[in-house]
Structures are given as C-alpha cells and as structure tokens.
Amino acid sequence: MRMKPLVKFQIAILLVLIALVVWRARVSPVTFDGVVAVSRIDDGSLIERHFRVEGGAVKTIVSATGAYETDERNAKPAAYLWILDRESGDVVWSMLGGEVKREKVFMNVSDTTWLEPGTYTALYTALGPTSSSVGGGSFLGLKPHWTNDTAPLGFSIAVASDSEGRISVIDGARASVDRKDGLLWDASDLENRDRKTFMFRAEDDVELSVRAQLEICDGECDAARIERLSDGRAVWTLTAADAAPAGGGRSNFRYSGDVDLAPGVYRAVAQTDAGHSLGRWRFNPPHNPYFWGMTLELGSGTVETIDPWGDREPVISLLRVGDDENRRARIEVSDTVVAFVAGMGEVWSSGSRYDYGWLERESSGERIWEMT
Template sequence: MRKQGLTKVQLFLLFGAVGLVMWRMSNRTGGVEGLVVISDMSDGHVYRTGMRVENDTDIVINMTGSFETDAERALIATYGWIVNADDRSLVWIANRSQYVRDGVLGVVTDSIHITAGSYDVFYTTEGPTANSRSNAPFLGLKPFWTNDASQWSLSIAQPTGADIDNPDVFHADYHGFSPESEDLLWTTGIVGNRDASTHLFRVSAQAEVSIYAIGEICSRECDFGYIENVQNGTTVWMMNWENTMPAGGAETNRIFQGTITLDPGIYRAGFQSNGSHSGKSWRANPPHDPDGWGMTLSNVPRANIVSYDPWTQTTPFIDMTGIGDDELHKKQFKVNKKSTFLISAMGEITSQSSVYDYGWLERNDSHETIWKMSYRNSNIAGGDSKNRVETVFLELEPGTYTVYYQTDNSHSFEAFNSNRSKPDNPERWGLAVFPVSVNDSNEDDYTVLESSWGEEDQMDDTVSELFSGRESTVLIDFTRIGNDSQISETFEIERAIKVFVTATGELSTGSRQDYGWIEDAETGERVWEMTAKNTKHAGGRRDNRIFEGLVRLPEGRYIARYVSDFSHAYGDFGEDGPDDESLWGMRIVRNDR
C-alpha cells in the first residue's frame, strides 16, 4: 500500500509539471503591432531585419526582454537594438534604468528622433554568458529567462497623431555589413570558428590606414586581428584589451575603430579565430554589429598603398610548381647580401604530424632547416580540406641555401583525387621563391646555382671537417623519407674512393623497419648496409638510429636503396622523432680529390 501511495504522489507531481509547462507554452502575447516588428522568437538566436526612414521623424520603440533571473542585479539576457546601416554606428539600445521589471521580464517604451536613412534592427536571444542557456532549471520550474520566449518582442511605430496613411518609417530588407567604398583595401567578411584570413599589401610612402575590427579578447586572444611588417617580422598593430572598446553583447566582445600610420614596406594583415563564439556561431550575445566580426582596412590612399600578390606582380626566381606524384625536387641559390624572400608553397597536409606533399628550406653550411611547411602555419587552399597553402617571408643572411619539394604517391597536380578535391589554383601545387622589395627587386642580391654541390653546400659538421677546402658532390640524397617508401638510384665511381654516408632510420636488435644500403649494380651484392651495430641512437625513440661515417667503394656502378615501412617516418613521428627529423633517409657525399 505504501508503494502505491508513492506512485500516486509521483503521478500528481508529473501531471502538475506537465501542466505548468503547457501553460507557459500557451501563455503567448497577442499579435505585436508596429511598422517594424520582431517577434515569435526562441532562445539561442540573433534576429535581424531592416528599416527605411524617408524623412527625419520621431519613432516609438516598445520592447519586451528578459533578465537572466529575477534577482535585482541579474544580467540582461535578451534585448534589441538599432544601428545605422551605412556607418554601423549604434542608434538606439535601452539602458538598464529604462526597464520596468516584472520578475525576469523587462519592458521598455522609448521614443527617439531619427534622421532619414537606412537602419538595421536586431534582437538577440543568445544569453549574457556562454553557459547561461545550459543553466536553465528543470522543466522551467524556477524564474529564468529561457522560460519567457513567447513574451519577447520589439516593435517600432510612429507616435500618436502621426499620419498613418503616409508614414515616414517602412520595413525594409536587412542591409548588413557590406564595405564597398572606393577606399576599401581589404575585408575578411564575417569570420567563423577556427578561421584565419590574411592579406598582403605594399606601402610605397608613409600612409594612414583605418581599421575596423570586432573580435573576442580573452586570456588567449581568442578572435583578433593584427598587422605585421613581413620584411622584418615586427607586429605593428594587434587587437588587445587595452586598445579596444566594448562592442556590445558579451563582455569579451571588443571593437577597434581607429587609424594607424605605416612606413614604407610590405605588410600582412590578418584575423584569426578560435573554436567558439564567432560571427557564424555565437555562444553568448553578439556585438552591436554582428556581421562586422572580423577586420576591414579602408581609407587607403591608392597612390601609396596597393594589394601585394607575388604571383601577378613579380616573377619567382625558383619555380617548382605543377609537381606530380612521387617526386623530389631541389634548387640551390646563393644570397649575396642580407635580403628578404617570399616562399609560396601548396601541398597536402592533414594534421601537424601528417605531412605528405610539402616543401622546406635548408642552409647548406650549417645543415639547419630554416623553414618547413606545416599544418599550423598554412591555410586551406580550396577544394579538399587537406589542400594547404603557406606564404612565408624569410630574411636570409648571406650564404648558400637549398629549397626542396617532395610529394607522395597520390593527390598531386598530376592527378588530384577528384575534380571537387582540386585547390583553387592547382597549377601552383609545389613551391616558388620570390624576391621581396618595397620597390624594384635587385637581382644582384641572389644567384641561382646549378645542381652540383660546392664547399658551401649542405653537409653536416663531420663532412665539412673531413673535406675542408675540397670540392665535394652529393651522389645520393634520400632524405625526409615518409612512410611506405622504396627508393633507389644508381651512381658510378670512376676510381676507388671513400664516400661519406649519413643514414637515419628505424632499427633494433633483430629487426629493421626503415633503413638503407648500397649494392653492387652488377652482382646485387650488398657492399654496405645499416645495422643496429654500426649505428647509434639518433635521439627520440630508442629505435631511431643514425650512421655517420666513411665507406670505401672500388671503381664500379652501384645502387643506393632505402626502404621504410607503414609507420614512424618523416612527417609521421609525433613526439618520438630523432633530433634531426630532416635526415630520415640516406645521403652519400663524394670527395673529389
């Protein structure tokens, strides 16, 4: 009997809760009247419409919104506002003292004088904080802002006594943020989550640039814009808490609207966002100009500032583009005096550790990797998301450098996986190097070298010491070898000599996964090979092994071979790679005495 009594109590509570919910759902206001109306809303949205004012006039604004709770100091959760459609300035928003509160609900009646023009009208139901909507009480049994969606509205009308047959205010299409003036240099458009947009421009004489940027400034600079001088790497402007103002809505919404002065140079403007709260996916109330989320550069004197596109305005002095499957290309150049260069590379990268088609730059005398294409520093190139493009500016000291580009066995300019997977500029698949100068480039600053290797060319310190002062030639260069590779190349020795071999791979006692060897081309006999005994630890995982030493070869023809298995190779090490990942593979250097 006790159990049956409990069940009746539970049923009574359940029916009561359901009835309360149904009452709240049916407790709707009558039709909202006005010349411009926003109503019939639900939580988690930003509503917008347009308004056209033919003549200067007065308007009456009636709005019903909600505070987060019925507490006296509760945050305002839902509300509306008006902005000028042309200059995006805030025309009207209610302040806290104007609300007449009834628990959670707040009602505002206001009148303003408004000039002829176009306006955008907004209403937000996203909530005051990122977690506000998720804090709603069970079944709406406590006062909370999400319970009162049926009451929310905003209406605009002309005052009593106005000529209703000839109104000055009309409903219109939403205008939105659309900078299209003649002095516009660049705009990101509406920026979404995990997005990055950049633009290069050249300043030939000192000039001022107007910046309009709206983003989210938090402990990690969540969504922000910046301008950097790419020739010296200095950041000349960046959004931060100190140089921005509240943009409306959530506390972290910030706006910069001002002018900066730029000296002659080449600059990169950029805007990047994190994974939440953006112009395409709000997690709390948006700024007063939601569509302005991003960055716009304008008021540009066209005589002094122009967009910079190396592909159309300059000619690369190294062009390794249109690259197909299973190819490795390299070019050497000499920098005669300290200069800045631009590298544009397009390839296939799916994550920070999964790099398939990519480029890199090395300084020959120190064997240092100056730059390597990466997922983190590249952007989507169009088509498939694995198509990535990276533009980097490098200030190089005098010396000799080698630039490389390597592809795997699929998805390249030769044959992309499908037409839909092609990047926007498929002919640029590969790498190109451009000279950079504010004015005309000086070709005397650099020299493109032939493919032979000289004393300044890429060698590690041991080779440099052994062959100091003598010309040397790289016979075999199998480096940066990826997964599932089988590479071979024939070379010839005219007389008995010692060659210097550097080889890095994956070996352990009793097994070899990634390794190289040299065999006699006539007999197939192995004259040298990597083993666990003749190699040493290369850093990282224990089975990362490296051989560095001299190998004597009699006169004859030889085949160098290197194989790798399906895992743990260049581009797929994770955090277990050797000290110098670029050496994964094998290199053979000959000394020409």
C-alpha cells in the same frame, strides 16, 4: 482497499506536474502592433527587421519586452532590442540605454526616438549572455530563468502622427550587408574556422586605419594582427586591453585606431575559431553583427599589394613538386638583395616536416631561410 503512502505521494507529484504543464501551456503571447513588429520570440533566436526612413525625419514609438537571465539584481541582459544605422554601423537606439521597467526577469521599455532618413535594422537577440544561457533553465522552470517563459518577448516600432517622413519595410532577402568603399583590405565577413591574410609593401612611412571586431577570451578565440614578414614580429595585435566592448557577450570586442608602419613588407591576418562567429552566434552578438573580422584603410603613404602567386614572374620557381622528388635551382647575386619567398608544403605544428623548401648559401651550405 487503501492506497499505500508511497502511491499517494506519487499521485500527488503527478498532479503537480500536470498542473505545471497546463499552466505553462496556457500562457498566451503578447501581441505587438506597429510598422515593424514581432510577437513571441523564442529563445535561441536573432531577429532582424530591415526598414528605410523616407521623406523626412520620423518620430518612432518603440515598445519592447526583453529579459534578464534571472531575477537577481545583477543578472545580465539575455534578450533585448536595438536599432542599427546600416550606413554608419552605429546604434541609434537601444532598450538597454534608457529607462527600463523591471518585473522579475522581464524588462519593459516604452520610448520615442527620432530617426533621420536612411536605412536601419531593428535587431532583437534572444541568445543569452553566454553560450550556456539558452539551456540553463531549471527543471520544469521552478527557478526564475528567462527561458522559462518567452511568450511576452517581442517589440514594435510605430510612427508618431507628428512625423515628417514614413517607414517602409525592406524584405529581408533584399537587405544587403553594407561594405565600406575605398578600403585597402576588407576581411569583415569571417565565418567559423575562417582565416584571411593580406600581404603588402609599405613603400615609405605609412599610416593605416585599422578596424577590428572579434571575440577575445583567455583561451584561444579569434585573432587579428599585422606582422612584419622579414622577422615575423607582430607590429600590431588585437588585445582586450586596447579594444572596447562591442556589445552582447562580454568576449565581443571592437577596435578602431591608427597604426604607423615603417617601409617594409607586411602581412595582415584575421582568423576565427570554431565557436562564436558571423551567422553562427553562440550567445548575444555584437551591436553590429554584420562586421566580424578586420579592415584596413590607407591614411597616408604609399602601399603596394603583393600577390606572391600571380604578381610577377619569379626569379626561381619550383612548383608542382611530385612525390619523393627533390628539386633544386641556383641563383647568383652580385649585391645585397631583399628576396620575397612564397612556399607551400606540409609542415606540422609539432615540428615535423614532410614537404618543405629552403635557401642555402652554396659556398658553405648554410641555410639562410627554410620553411618551418
């Protein structure tokens, strides 16, 4: 009995599919050997290997295979290695910064670099340049894409014979995240949907050193700012125009600079959205993935930290207000004063208010401040 043409076509397609599956399954990973080495890195991974250089400088031999997103000439890097100095937060070596041998989607690097005594982390990202890159391959991998074959991805760091020192690997569980001492405020560990604030009073003219690293995009991403409490005006805001690319995805930005403040009361704010953040990167992270947020360091002048709920005994206190309760308190002043008001209630962005407070002038009933 003869087979129908349609059945023949279906069998041919099935054989092709089986051949593709067998071919993909037979691809063997490349083995990388060294003091620090990782072979076969899966897409969607961020690999961290911590190590310490001791006893003098070390000449390292670095071999790595990474990948571009596709085989197009202008394709963005999707998987690659770099080495971070944990004390300074600076990149001391990157496979994107040297001579790269390209083979279709793959990039191969073999290089040497000297490392001084200190603590380092080798980071290999395979998260892709965008949030859709990991799942962006074509059906059965018929079109060139970096996720079609991750078997060659990996790296090794070996010590050359003419090195003075040695490399000792640090257990990942014992590798601490470095924090700088002497900061006025540290909010550099923001996670998803995180928000931290810091209130302070500049007693005289103040210069602050501001450092920030967050995601900036056209829509609503992350934010960092310093605002004057008296009128809510932002005196400094993190913008892409003033920041520099932080490495990784194109929306990763970093800022480092000084901000001058006149005497007054201020609030620093750093916040993240529900996407790209510390420990939950949706695409390639910044070169220093251990800093996500904002820090303040006092350059000159005098600053007093303000804790509205615990610093001093308030002149007026209306706390623990119950359901359907209206509470009042009266204060009399004989001269112009600057009042610091801290309140917590239920106020919606739509303008609806259910639990809120206000200050009013008793003689006229004019509201001179209210929660909005």
